[in-house]
Amino acid sequence: MTTTVVSTEASAGSVGWRLGALYGPAIYGVSAAAVALPVAADRLHTAPATAVWILTIHALGLGIGAAVAGRATDIWGPRRTLNVGAALLAVGTTLCAMASLLAVAVAGRALLAAGSGAMTATALTLAAGRRPTQRPAVLAHLGAAMALFSATAPLAGALAVTTSWRTALVLPALSLTALPLCWPLAQPRQRLSARVDWIGAGLLAGTAAGLLLTIQSTTLHFPPPAVVGLVAGTCALAVVVDRHRRRNPNGFVPAVISQRRFLLAGLAGAGVYGGLFACVYAVPQMFTRLGYSAAGIGLLLVPSAIVAAVAARLAGRVAGDGARRRVLVGVTALFSVSLLFAAWDRRPVALISATTAGFAAFAIVQTTLTAAITARVDPRQRGGALGLLNLMFFTGGAVGASACSALWQPWGLPAALAAVTVLPAVAVAGAHAALPKAQRTSCASTKQQGRHHSSFHSIP
Template identity: 30%
Template sequence: MSLLHRHPAARRDAPLAGVPTGYDRRLTPALALGSLLNPINSSMIAVALVPIGLAFGAPAAQTVWLVTALYLVTAVGQPVVGRVVDLVGPRRPYLVGAALVGVAGLLGALAPSLGMLVLARALLGIGTCAAYPAAMWLVRRATDRSGEDRGVAAVLTILAVTNQVTMIVGPTLGGLLVGVGGWRAIFLVNVPLAVACLVLGGLRLPRTTAADRTSDDMRDGTQDDLPRLAARLDVLGVLLFAAALTSLMLVLVGATPWWVLAATVVTGAWFARHELRARRPFIDLRLLAGNRPLLLTYARALLTATATYAFMFGYVQWLEQGRGLSEAAAGLLMLPTSVVAVAVASATGRRAPVRTALLVGSVSLLLGGAILAVVRPESPTWLLVLAGVGIGGMQGLAGLAHQKALARQADAATVGAASGLLRTFMYLGALVSTAAIAALYADGPTTAGLHDLALAMAACAVAVAALTLGDRSLRRRPATARTVPAPVPAPVPVPIPGENR
């Protein structure tokens, strides 16, 4: 079974033994809490890099790996764990992931060295990979059986808003935790969060059997033992995918010796060759290449992620060093962006067509970038707030639009893996923004560098609008009413490699 393999609709509509008909709203707390573990851990670390560096005597070039480790693991792990969810159901991956988050929180809180902290961040990355595809799996199965459900759409909007809030409020929350309990508090807070996920997940997530899953290769009546799961997972394809993606990320963040570039090319070519020949490819490249609408969705997600992460870290760095604000003040100045994103997502999430949302979001991003291109250190606060409002409008519109498009284009049998791959494209966009920030802030987060970064964000807005206007599939309504938006993955802020704060 491949990531994009199609199955007959009748099979998708078959009743599931372990999952009740329709969406069970009692699942929402567990799914919402699990889905925010990744954005909250990604955003809180932004304000802790400097105190961690001082504590261990480590320069920024080393502390950057605290975010890069989580980032690399999550980017690779999302489609892999999503595939596991497709094969074994959501319950076990969710609970195992929550347990890993708790272990990683304790490890980070007690870590005696920077290396141990990096290991804790990597474990956090693995643990936070499961909740999003688990939510997608449960929602898609429910709507495939019961048809359009306004209650489901409302719940998914709640999940999207929760992630939007977490994404922006994370730095402010991290600053408060560091102020009260030191930098170790941002790791320790994961322990009660993980316990809550384990309790809620254990009580609410349904137990599934092989009959509940739509994958053909899971209907053979066999047990889900590790050897059979490994065979279904296409382990070689997963390993090659991880190697190619990791080497590409290292190139993007500035590790560019010849052997890294060569490794990217070699592993990428090997991965493509293997997937084209595999009986059960991890990613069916032929089907992916033939699914133009889904490719355009991935491209738009990459572009909007590039702009989002550039704003999240490039703008905050300028506020702190270019304008001279404290970490807490810079975090507070980001709150209007969160308010606008939440308001827009709440008001339009269930109604706005994908095409309209993407076009309006592109205009909003373009306006925000234009304002940032002219701000100065002495600019009035209201102008800075207005720039954040523009970015927030894009976040509230585009995030849900990508999920609606993917829910329409991906098959129910592989929606977990397809959703994970969407997040991988978003992480690639974040790495592109990291490379851009590193280049434009070579002399520090200067105002001139911010202006150049704003022009790059505006260029992303124009590209998203062009791809949207050229996508004819967005002009058509879905063939059925069974598709609803999926929960929005919150962006993961990316640090600036080599930045001396």
């Protein structure tokens, strides 16, 4: 009797949830850690205004880590990138666990964030690398997982603080638990023959750091001369990065960054992330004024996670660029309106509605724009493109949180939240322009593939 062994491919749901478990804990780095910030400042013998570096360094390290790790995935392959990310998470966790000084805690959080950036970039690259027929479903499940992690972050932080404030700071290390599940998905493949462009990696990291620090300068209370110098230095670095990219098209800064559709997609995602980060920052404060505890706020947001996860699943089933475009524009517009209504009404139902719309928009924008960019970028530059896209998204998130924080004192929290609604409103225009109205014709696709100087092309 002969036994035949048939290899089976993992289902889209299994792949999406596994990659979501790899990506999701990175979201805990801000929302969950914010709950522990007052206690951490007291234990580290520093002022709360100074302890905000614990949060700022996460946004900084996560953006830089995602941008650099994305291109590293193209050159080294996903498994080596995951190994580096895991090592960074482990070392960062150890430093945070031993920290008795703010500088040590910030250093640990920086390594944690860089490791999380490697995990998020690799998760998106692996999802985008699935076969075209499975890719939309994988991204839909990944988006649903991201929505769940986003909405449960305040509750996770509140529960972690009951154990220790250090536990709340190292929650991003939960990505390590998903590593065995995702390792089989990161199949070894032939690496690119291109050498590692360390100069490009350094320039990209420096530019991203300058940009994010400029955005956070108000929150960090930098003096005006320092802000001017930071802006000038960041602009100079951006010019150098552009020149380096032109001279080294296969380096760490892929040519896709100059494409109009890529920039519009980045604008759309940044607007949604900006609105969500501001919402996650402001809504718990508004609930606290209504008498809710941290754990109670976290429980109130759990239904939002469920609704957002279902919305992401349903959006993933939408076929055609035109239909996806309408869904993305509609959900983003709903988020902007609900955010404005929450700032005006301020009752629990309005606040929960705004966060629900925000989590849904967050999941849908990530999956929809990732699919749109993936379908039109050279596979050899896919990781780098998605890493840069993530950097743009998280930069928008930093803008939203910083703007809401800066406007809180002079205007009041509701007015600050209302002002931030302009970010998802801008995202509506970006999403409308970033996604095509209809599929390109085969003739146009063939012509596009023949243009060697452009990184965009149609993938069957």
